[in-house]
Amino acid sequence: MQLVPRKWLQVLGAIVLLFFVVLAFLQPTNETALSIWDLLAIPLKPLGLVVVLLGLALKDGIEDVNGRLVAVSLSVLLLFSIPLVGELLTQRLEQDAYTISVENPLDARADAIVLLGWNTTRNPVLGSGRDRIEATEASDRIVYAAELFREEPVNQIIVSAGPRRDLQNTEANPRVEANDVQALLVRLGIPTAQITLETEGVDIHSSAVNVREILSGPQPRILLVASACHLRRAAQTFLQEGFDVYPRATDFSVVIPVPEEVVEEQNLPERRLRTRDFVPSLQGLDLTTRAITEFLARIYYFLRGWWSMESV
Template sequence: MFETLTFILIWLFIGWLLWYFLFQVKFIPVAYYTGFGIVTIAALLTIAFMNPGGRTSESVGSLLSLLLTPLGLSLLLLSRWVLREGPGKFTANGVAAWAFSVLLLFSTPAIGFLLAGQLEREAVSMQGYGDRGSVEAIVLLGNGTTRVAGIGQQRIELTESGDRITLAAQLYRAGRANRIIVSAGFRPELNAYWRPVSSDCRNPDGTATRCRAAESSDISVLLQEMGVPASAIVIPRSEIAQKREVVNVRNSALDVRDEFGSNPQGARIALVTSAIEMRRSTLAFESVGFRVVPQPADFYTLPYDAPDITPIPWRYFSIPDLIPNSEGLTISTKVVTEYLQSVFYFLRGWISPFRL
């Protein structure tokens, strides 16, 4: 805690110095700043070339590559516009100044990790996390965890969320439950991706048909390769019958409930999903009658492993985390979207604000 506080105070002091010299000191000529910037860049490049395998090289590379990316060019052009009349006129540029500030703030990885860390700390501090007892089923929310390698290729690839699948397989092999219920839906974006006639694709009257492959079926294939028998993998019948393309947490909760005869009666399930959406998913499943044991995956932050501190998501910051990039913007967008979806679920009455 003391080191973290010191780190924050030092950066606040550095920020104050920069603000003072850039905006308050009037007698320093612009040419001085230009020369100082050139000398600084030259020094950083020299250090990077002398030690190409060091962290400095990584930081310099991140900074220089920023100027060549769409995000970096957008920030550069916006900054040129809002500062065209000098730093003192920044706020006078109205919407453009706000656009620059929001884009700069939310594309900074440090901000994204801080926002994600808050939700992930909630995920590992929820009641039931760490419970290693048996459950009636492992429920895997697998939408977006896989992608098709190519038309005609018998290969399925994992996305960055694919560790949900490996976690579900690990829980099964550990004996936590005798079945895995996979909810992921069909692939609406792949109109040309067809599976042969199979038992997974049937009309309401029971006759076989050709259909777009459900992502749930692809996940089933991967789970079997990880040692889970096909007989232990369940794809909700409601999802197959309706050929559901839009799969959200609410739909998944209702489809899984149907597998328990529309009345779970407090059945215990191990719910596997992203740590960022763990709280909303847990509340949504509890609202339809389940008792949920949270099993978060897909973390952006890392566990702090000091022996005298309770393990919670934590991530050490480095200089590249202060350089805007697309990853930071993606993480921030996911977190903001999750908060908006939680508000929407609450307004629809699909979740309550607190766990009972």
């Protein structure tokens, strides 16, 4: 005999689940909320969806596998692992980023270059002496920000990158990524005095809010450096916070198409399809997952009111 009826346990479970969903929605930078959301979002990503479907297919045991769910799982995995599928989804995001970068030339001195620097560096060796800093695949943002600093009329770079989630952070020994990004910028020739650190931002919205406190004047003019995949969302978020935004895309993942006249005029090589573009791969699955994650993030930002309705 059960002390608590199964129906009430199900209701209690649903209430707890709803509580964590609301917590993750309202406090996305809270560490507990982030961890819970990582679990709740599993079915929203291709690999997670496949795992859930396979789990449902096996719920009655190995002897009574649901073949239909297994077939659906395999189809989802194959489809989203095809590199061409990931490229087409990502291309849509990055083509837009390229367009808004080209169509917004800087027409006056900017107050700052804002570099969204999280996930651009890592510390693979943590010793008692000087920690080693390495650039990740997203480090194009750092190099591009340094190039813009030398080319455009601007005299400071604001690096927004908060505490590292993969390392233990304490008040006595904080692990803030902005410090590492600054070190790489200095190596690229940017004077330390012209680099300002924003050390609390962990995502686009928190970075925009914190940078607004640094640039407190009326509608600060900024060159916003972000990965091409996220640039539209970043630009709209900073607009919402009262910035005059000049987006600058970098860290492209795919080859984006350009007008035929440009190809002919500059004698550019054309992208050609290869057999491997149709062969499922881990790289294809990763590319698709990143694109889907960005589309979901845009929906979330819109629902939270962080997405400006103004055009960039």
